[in-house]
Amino acid sequence: MKSLFSKPATAMYPVIKNDFFPNTRGNIQLDTNLCIFCGICSKRCPTGAIEVNKSDLKWEIDRTRCIVCNFCVEVCPKKCLTTQQQYTAPMTDIAGRIATSYKRDVNLGRS
Amino acid sequence: MGERTIIPFGPQHPVLPEPLHLDLIMEDEKVVGAVPSIGFVHRGLEKLVEKRDFHEMMYVIERICGICSFIHGQGYCQTIEAIMGVEIPDRAKYLRTIWAELSRVHSHLLWLGLMADAFGFESLFMHCWRVREKILDIFEETTGGRVIFSVCKVGGVWKDINNATLTRIVSTLHVVEKETKELAKVFIKDYTVQKRTRGVGVLTYKEAFDLGAVGPTLRGSGVRQDLRQLGYAAYGELDFEPVVEIDGDCYARTVVRVREVFQSFDLIYQAVGKIPDGDIEVKVKGNPNGEYLSRLEQPRGQVIYYGKANGTKYLDRFRVRTPTFANIAPLLKMLPGADLADVPILALTIDPCISCTER
Numbered sequence: 117m118k119s120l121f122s123k124p125a126t127a128m129y130p131v132i133k134n135d136f137f138p139n140t141r142g143n144i145q146l147d148t149n150l151c152i153f154c155g156i157c158s159k160r161c162p163t164g165a166i167e168v169n170k171s172d173l174k175w176e177i178d179r180t181r182c183i184v185c186n187f188c189v190e191v192c193p194k195k196c197l198t199t200q201q202q203y204t205a206p207m208t209d210i211a212g213r214i215a216t217s218y219k220r221d222v223n224l225g226r227s
Numbered sequence: 228m229g230e231r232t233i234i235p236f237g238p239q240h241p242v243l244p245e246p247l248h249l250d251l252i253m254e255d256e257k258v259v260g261a262v263p264s265i266g267f268v269h270r271g272l273e274k275l276v277e278k279r280d281f282h283e284m285m286y287v288i289e290r291i292c293g294i295c296s297f298i299h300g301q302g303y304c305q306t307i308e309a310i311m312g313v314e315i316p317d318r319a320k321y322l323r324t325i326w327a328e329l330s331r332v333h334s335h336l337l338w339l340g341l342m343a344d345a346f347g348f349e350s351l352f353m354h355c356w357r358v359r360e361k362i363l364d365i366f367e368e369t370t371g372g373r374v375i376f377s378v379c380k381v382g383g384v385w386k387d388i389n390n391a392t393l394t395r396i397v398s399t400l401h402v403v404e405k406e407t408k409e410l411a412k413v414f415i416k417d418y419t420v421q422k423r424t425r426g427v428g429v430l431t432y433k434e435a436f437d438l439g440a441v442g443p444t445l446r447g448s449g450v451r452q453d454l455r456q457l458g459y460a461a462y463g464e465l466d467f468e469p470v471v472e473i474d475g476d477c478y479a480r481t482v483v484r485v486r487e488v489f490q491s492f493d494l495i496y497q498a499v500g501k502i503p504d505g506d507i508e509v510k511v512k513g514n515p516n517g518e519y520l521s522r523l524e525q526p527r528g529q530v531i532y533y534g535k536a537n538g539t540k541y542l543d544r545f546r547v548r549t550p551t552f553a554n555i556a557p558l559l560k561m562l563p564g565a566d567l568a569d570v571p572i573l574a575l576t577i578d579p580c581i582s583c584t585e586r
Contacts, residue, residue, distance in 0.1 A: 125357045137364075139386070141371040162283040185286040185377040190385060199371070 136201035141184045143204045146175050148217050150196035157188035157197060173218055179204045180213040231259070234567070238267050242345045242571040245581040251562070251570065258570060261562040263555055269585040273545050280540040281307055281515060286377055291547065292583040293374050294337060295525045297330045299547075300379040302523045305459065306534040307381045310515040317461070319383040321502040324461040325393075326370070326378065328491040328498070333362040334526035335484045335491075336407070338578050339414065342481060345575050346423040351413055358406045365396055383508025393499045404492050411485045424477035428561035428573040431475055440557040441550045442528020443487065444577050447480035449473040454524035465497045480576045514540050525550055527578045549583035 127134070136142065153175065155168040165181035166188060168174070182204075189197045207213060232253045238246030246267035252260035275287055288303040289296045301323050308315060340355030363373045369388050370376040378385050388396070414420060430440065435448035445452055446469060453469035455462045470486045472479035515536035523530050528550030535544040554577040561573050 137368040139371040140367055160283065162279060162286045183286065187286065
């Protein structure tokens, strides 16, 4: 009887967005300014989602392989990896699954 | 004596979320025998230990099952820690205990919901899952994940819960406990629930013991055995008694799970009251060498982890023996004599988790 007059326990999801907790593991982000491209994250990744190329200063993550276990964030020596709260958005384009970041280092003449 | 027919039950069946397949041998409406077959979701996780190093393997082991994922991770870490002779800090032990008990609460509430759905009580099912949602929120807040927590590690835990949060969790749990009490009343006292579950699928004390039943299936038949009494993690310092019912029917197994939810709340309150300050992890150096067998109590029963290491970073062999596997033999004992309409409830009362069984 109480259920008949109380508000629904569910949320109107697409209209009302879900609030995440500060600890929620959504996706992995890299701060390229701090990264030294040591490649520990790519060695430690249980699924092999991260690829690091030191000569090109390139850091690449396959969002569909990443299981957001947080291991790369924990082992990173420079603490340049962080976990964001928002989950990776669903995608239809298979090429969009890989996110690449380059470090632009002017002093070394690389782009 | 009627003519015998064979009715295939599963792997796709409305009440079973998991692919359990039984060939039911029927005489009219009565089941006279059952032949199980499993192997529909085999993923070969145990072979992966040869390719992933023992730190990474933790994340793979957690993904054996989505319900008891924390206890799988805990068991794996305990095995490796025992091989390496690592003693984890007390605070980590208590945190593991708290998370393990929260997993038990959410697993049992999920199961009670499924059980209600199986005997056709749909609103009770939805209420169970509504209450369970608060537990999942606690998990998301403290570990970062709702289903896969990735918070255990060899040598301790990754994340700490500060004492203010622990107090808040306890006050949330008091609310959840009150709501669960209302649900428990329906499961224990409702006439229709008793009509469907009383006297169905009786497993006697001797049968349960001889066939090696584990967990609530075993305790529902009156055997006082709970692996938490071994005192792993912080259980040695907490005060509890195994929940036992003597009837051995579906009703007894349901009541065991209902009462275990309250037991888990009590264990969490005790653990939060006793949790010491200090580190949450110790540095782990080197590689494991040796072998160890560890036993834990999962929501579904006893789980055994066997690990064999050879001094490199890859393990030689890792074996998990999950509670559902042990409970299939008792299930086959319960089925003969039951009506066809009772088979879904019977299969559900062992809380089958086929993903666990096949890894």
